[in-house]
Amino acid sequence: MSLIVQKYGGSSVANPERIRNVAKRIIETQRAGNRVVAVVSAMAGVTNHLIDLAKEVSVPLTPSEREMDVLLSTGEQTTIALTAMALQSLGAEAASLTGAQAGIETDGLHTKARISNISPDSVHELLNAGKIVILAGFQGKTSYGDITTLGRGGSDLTAIAMAAALDADLCQIYTDVDGVYTCDPRVVSNARKIDVISYDELLEMASSGSKVMQSRSVEFAKKFGVIFEVRSSLNHHPGTLVKEETMSMESIVIRGVSLERAQAKVTISGVSDVPGTASVIFGAVGNANLIVDMIVQNVSKTGITDISFTVHKDEVSKAVDALRPVLAELGDDVNLEATEGIAKLSVVGIGMRSHSGVAAEMFKSLSDAGINIQMISTSEIKVAVIVAEEDIDRAANVVHETFGLSKI
Amino acid sequence: MSLIVQKYGGSSVANPERIRNVAKRIIETQRAGNRVVAVVSAMAGVTNHLIDLAKEVSVPLTPSEREMDVLLSTGEQTTIALTAMALQSLGAEAASLTGAQAGIETDGLHTKARISNISPDSVHELLNAGKIVILAGFQGKTSYGDITTLGRGGSDLTAIAMAAALDADLCQIYTDVDGVYTCDPRVVSNARKIDVISYDELLEMASSGSKVMQSRSVEFAKKFGVIFEVRSSLNHHPGTLVKEETMSMESIVIRGVSLERAQAKVTISGVSDVPGTASVIFGAVGNANLIVDMIVQNVSKTGITDISFTVHKDEVSKAVDALRPVLAELGDDVNLEATEGIAKLSVVGIGMRSHSGVAAEMFKSLSDAGINIQMISTSEIKVAVIVAEEDIDRAANVVHETFGLSKI
Numbered sequence: 001m002s003l004i005v006q007k008y009g010g011s012s013v014a015n016p017e018r019i020r021n022v023a024k025r026i027i028e029t030q031r032a033g034n035r036v037v038a039v040v041s042a043m044a045g046v047t048n049h050l051i052d053l054a055k056e057v058s059v060p061l062t063p064s065e066r067e068m069d070v071l072l073s074t075g076e077q078t079t080i081a082l083t084a085m086a087l088q089s090l091g092a093e094a095a096s097l098t099g100a101q102a103g104i105e106t107d108g109l110h111t112k113a114r115i116s117n118i119s120p121d122s123v124h125e126l127l128n129a130g131k132i133v134i135l136a137g138f139q140g141k142t143s144y145g146d147i148t149t150l151g152r153g154g155s156d157l158t159a160i161a162m163a164a165a166l167d168a169d170l171c172q173i174y175t176d177v178d179g180v181y182t183c184d185p186r187v188v189s190n191a192r193k194i195d196v197i198s199y200d201e202l203l204e205m206a207s208s209g210s211k212v213m214q215s216r217s218v219e220f221a222k223k224f225g226v227i228f229e230v231r232s233s234l235n236h237h238p239g240t241l242v243k244e245e246t247m248s249m250e251s252i253v254i255r256g257v258s259l260e261r262a263q264a265k266v267t268i269s270g271v272s273d274v275p276g277t278a279s280v281i282f283g284a285v286g287n288a289n290l291i292v293d294m295i296v297q298n299v300s301k302t303g304i305t306d307i308s309f310t311v312h313k314d315e316v317s318k319a320v321d322a323l324r325p326v327l328a329e330l331g332d333d334v335n336l337e338a339t340e341g342i343a344k345l346s347v348v349g350i351g352m353r354s355h356s357g358v359a360a361e362m363f364k365s366l367s368d369a370g371i372n373i374q375m376i377s378t379s380e381i382k383v384a385v386i387v388a389e390e391d392i393d394r395a396a397n398v399v400h401e402t403f404g405l406s407k408i
Numbered sequence: 409m410s411l412i413v414q415k416y417g418g419s420s421v422a423n424p425e426r427i428r429n430v431a432k433r434i435i436e437t438q439r440a441g442n443r444v445v446a447v448v449s450a451m452a453g454v455t456n457h458l459i460d461l462a463k464e465v466s467v468p469l470t471p472s473e474r475e476m477d478v479l480l481s482t483g484e485q486t487t488i489a490l491t492a493m494a495l496q497s498l499g500a501e502a503a504s505l506t507g508a509q510a511g512i513e514t515d516g517l518h519t520k521a522r523i524s525n526i527s528p529d530s531v532h533e534l535l536n537a538g539k540i541v542i543l544a545g546f547q548g549k550t551s552y553g554d555i556t557t558l559g560r561g562g563s564d565l566t567a568i569a570m571a572a573a574l575d576a577d578l579c580q581i582y583t584d585v586d587g588v589y590t591c592d593p594r595v596v597s598n599a600r601k602i603d604v605i606s607y608d609e610l611l612e613m614a615s616s617g618s619k620v621m622q623s624r625s626v627e628f629a630k631k632f633g634v635i636f637e638v639r640s641s642l643n644h645h646p647g648t649l650v651k652e653e654t655m656s657m658e659s660i661v662i663r664g665v666s667l668e669r670a671q672a673k674v675t676i677s678g679v680s681d682v683p684g685t686a687s688v689i690f691g692a693v694g695n696a697n698l699i700v701d702m703i704v705q706n707v708s709k710t711g712i713t714d715i716s717f718t719v720h721k722d723e724v725s726k727a728v729d730a731l732r733p734v735l736a737e738l739g740d741d742v743n744l745e746a747t748e749g750i751a752k753l754s755v756v757g758i759g760m761r762s763h764s765g766v767a768a769e770m771f772k773s774l775s776d777a778g779i780n781i782q783m784i785s786t787s788e789i790k791v792a793v794i795v796a797e798e799d800i801d802r803a804a805n806v807v808h809e810t811f812g813l814s815k816i
Contacts, residue, residue: 016464023465050486056424057431057494064496070504071489074482078458081479086465088472096478101553122553145509145530 002169003127004029007039007137007159011176012233013079014044016086022233023086025174026132030092035127037166039137039159040083042075050075065110069139069149072111073099076136076155083134094132097122099139100147104158106140112151113140115220118165135162153214160217164224171226173213174233179240180205180212182405183257187396190406194255195238198245201255201348204382208258208346218242245350253351253358254403259396260344261389263293264316265375267339268323269306272331280329281307288322290315294344294377294384304331308375310386313340342374343392346384347399359383365402371395410577411535412437415447415545415567419584420641421487422452424494430641431494433582434540438500443535445574447545447567448491450483458483473518477547477557480519481507484544484563492542502540505530507547508555512566514548520559521548523628526573543570561622568625572632579629579636580647581621586640587648588613588620590813591665595804598814602664603646606653609663609756612790616666616754626650653758661759661766662811667804668752669797671701672724673783675716675747676731680739688737689715696730698723702752702785702792712739716783718794721748750782751800754792755807767791773810779803 006026013019022040029036050071054063063071080096087094103119126133137155140148150157156173163171180202183191197205199222206215212230221228221242231239271277278297285292295309311319316338327334352358359376362383366373371394375386387395400406414434421427430448438444458479462471471479488504495502511527534541545563548556558565564581571579588610591599605613607630614623620638629636629650639647679685686705693700703717719727724746735742760766767784770791774781779802783794795803808814 016461019465053424053486053490054493057427057490058497061497063493067489067492067496067504070492070506071486074485074489077482077485078461078479081475081482082461082465084475084478085462085471088475089466089469096475098478098555101555147506147509 001033001035003035003037003166005037005039005159005163005166005168005171006174007155007172008041008174008233009155010041010044010047012174013040013083016082019079019082020086020090023083023090023092025233026087027090027092030132037123037127037133037135037162037168038083039135039155039162040076040079041137041155042072043079046075046078047072066146069110069147072149073136073139073147076138080134080136087132087134092132093130094134095126096134096136097126098136099158100141102135102162104140104161105143106148106150108142108146108148111149113148115140115150115157115161118161120162120165123162123166153217156213156217157220160221160226160228163226163228171221171228172239173228173230175212175230176232176234177212178232178235178237179230180210181256183396183400184210184259187259187393188257188400191400192406194240196241196243196249197255198249198350199242200245200381201350202242204346204348204379205256205258208260208344208348208382208384210256210258250351250354252349253355254347254349254405256348257396257400257405258346258348259392261392262313263310263342263344263386264313264338264340265308265310265342265386266316266319266323267306267308267337268327268330269335269337270331270333271305271307273303273305277330278307280326281323284322284326285309285319288318290319290322294375294386296375296377310342310344310375316340341389342386343389344384344386345392345395345399346382347403348382350381352381352383361402362399365398366395369394369398371398409441409443411443411445411574413445413447413567413571413574413576413579414582415563415580416449416582416641417563418449418452418455420582421448421491424490427487427490428494428498431491431498431500433641434495435498435500438540445531445535445541445543445570445576446491447543447563447570448484448487449545449563450480451487454483454486455480474554477518477555480557481544481547481555484546488542488544495540495542500540501538502542503534504542504544505534506544507566508549510543510570512548512569513551514556514558516550516554516556519557521556523548523558523565523569526569528570528573531570531574561625564621564625565628568629568634568636571634571636579634581636581638582641583620583638584640584642585620586643586645587638588618589664591804591808592618592667595667595801596665596808599808600814602648604649604651604657605663606657606758607650608653608789609758610650612754612756612787613664613666616668616752616756616790616792618664618666658759658762660757661763662755662757662813664756665804665808665813666754666756667800669800670721671718671750671752671794671797672721672746672748673716673718673750673794674724674727674731675714675745676735676738677714677743677745678739678741679713679715681711681713685738686715688734689731692730692734693727696726698727698730702783702794704783704785718750718752718783724748749797750794751797752792752794753800753803753807754790755811756790758789760789760791769810770807773806774803777802777806779806
């Protein structure tokens with residue numbers, strides 16, 4: 001008998017009717033001959049409601065993170081009880097466990113805790129008693145008993161970590177899409193669902209805008225070798241299987257194309273090319289808690305260079321504010337410029353490692369289509385370019401076509 | 409420095425504004441030189457909302473009680489976090505604890521668990537660190553880690569039990585009334601707040617309709633000698649102190665008058681006066697989970713007797729249904745009759761023990777007012793009578809006046 005860990009997100013359990021649908025799917029999985037642990041999130045909307053309450057009682061201050069965790073963890077606790085009840089009313093044996101009850105131990109970094117250990121004795125006990133276990137996602141407890149939450153994407157992480165701890169045969173991440181696509185189907189109409197993808201490819205896709213899952217969950221799965229499937233809770237189609245790369249995967253040069261809109265570029269020109277300039281710039285930006293994406297530094301010819309980086313456009317004014325005070329440290333004639341209206345296009349594939357010419361092929365196809373490339377950044381399995389936001393949809397289609405992603 | 413345990417009910421914490429008011433009162437208590445543990449209930453309305461959700465997912469069955477406890481305990485957990493946040497935003501140091509975290513251990517009787525042990529190490533630690541402790545009422549955990557709830561009045565019980573476990577100097581039960589009154593002020597306009605009352609008197613008042621608190625909390629306080637004060641969260645008036653009786657209390661013959669409306673009387677006449685008839689009747693009624701209040705059996709002269717008892721009028725049809733099948737066992741010519749439209753009036757006071765004539769004085773005053781007494785029942789510190797419901801307000805005023813309760 002296989003052990004399957006499933007995860008259902010907030011929209012899958014948004015109301016009693018959907019919870020009953022989830023319960024039916026869990027029962028189908030059990031009747032197919034599996035033992036099931038189902039991780040559930042807070043019902044859609046509940047977390048925001050709780051955050052609003054926290055803000056209302058905490059004027060004028062920010063609520064303490066310890067208490068925020070006590071508050072937010074009630075969201076998943078509500079869902080586990082309701083899901084277990086739904087299962088029972090449909091004739092199944094089920095019991096719920098909070099993160100703390102399931103032995104999910106974390107550090108004390110409230111609102112973004114890291115899992116340090118899992119002691120799933122209570123999960124084993126319930127499974128051995130023939131029950132379906134409904135587990136609260138997103139939460140754990142410290143070694144001294146405080147309630148913690150795992151931050152964004154925490155329920156995915158709970159599912160993958162519990163799958164690792166239980167040595168589960170499969171982990172299924174249910175979401176509202178059918179799986180990972182070669183590109184966003186709203187942009188590229190003949191985008192195709194990917195059957196199998198490696199952890200590294202999914203990580204690069206995620207960091208390039210295809211946010212099926214938070215990167216930390218994928219990294220955790222990679223570290224512990226947890227095979228998982230991203231699939232839809234709205235139908236019964238097979239999803240995308242995510243696992244360690246195999247030799248055969250390399251025959252596919254490009255796995256997919258990601259796009260990320262609403263980017264902005266900040267360029268600091270006239271920077272003295274001496275050691276420490278980058279650390280001054282990105283120290284200032286980092287202190288403002290801004291997430292920088294692509295960084296490009298031109299080769300210096302005259303002892304003076306330009307440094308550009310991209311951020312989400314909502315953060316560009318913060319970036320400029322953070323940089324102004326340090327400009328004087330960077331040179332005598334430094335200029336700071338911010339441009340919005342750009343977007344990022346990435347092609348990702350582990351086959352790139354053994355196939356040269358991918359970047360050149362991508363650049364040529366964009367050039368042939370008259371699309372100007374503003375910045376370039378590459379990793380071992382990714383090539384990313386910045387183009388004008390108005391060109392991004394066309395660029396995605398051109399590149400998707402160039403690499404033949406619509407057909408396998 | 410004194411240690412005070414306070415309890416705030418659902419209407420006192422019904423919204424963020426009220427939670428902030430509660431926080432201010434807690435801070436006042438601390439600034440007056442006390443260490444404070446505050447027990448809070450779920451925000452008014454939250455529990456009913458959760459119950460509705462449970463019913464919606466559980467069609468057609470009743471939700472399992474284990475899962476009901478997981479669900480309902482989120483209500484208080486939400487309030488503790490919000491209250492701690494409110495305190496922090498007002499400049500106080502505070503931390504929340506769930507029942508499980510506070511070491512409240514119970515038996516496994518879900519939805520109506522009994523406290524079996526309290527290990528308040530975490531409460532002591534937080535108090536010693538100078539923090540105000542906000543404790544979730546109504547909940548605990550079993551020795552094997554399941555979440556339990558304590559049933560109706562559970563938050564009062566949490567406060568009183570925690571006060572006992574911490575050997576607190578005082579326990580304050582905040583409610584929406586100023587304390588315990590000599591009679592319901594809506595009925596007797598010159599009813600007076602009682603300054604001090606014994607556990608036994610409060611228990612008799614409660615069982616006679618003056619439901620300031622559930623009896624089990626008062627009994628628990630009596631058993632462990634916890635002195636508590638019932639007072640209003642809406643003003644700063646001193647409340648009613650509840651404690652073990654003292655010699656001086658006996659000088660007050662009657663402490664108060666309670667009334668209970670909407671009663672019904674069931675009379676079974678023509679019952680053979682042989683051993684076992686009462687057990688047949690009350691066995692049948694008990695099996696139907698009905699709470700019987702007053703029981704009167706007339707003295708038998710002919711081997712045939714009448715047995716009457718009262719129940720709440722909403723339960724009278726269930727009582728009749730439960731009795732019909734057993735009537736044949738009670739005699740050959742048994743008659744079953746149910747009457748609604750009656751109410752109960754009780755006078756309560758430990759001074760009654762040493763003052764004879766209380767019952768006679770009460771009966772005479774009612775007789776003088778032309779009010780007919782239908783049934784009588786007495787305990788050591790209570791005399792209760794059943795009268796027509798239409799007479800109950802007048803009867804309460806007559807008796808309140810007779811015993812001079814409006815003046816001390």
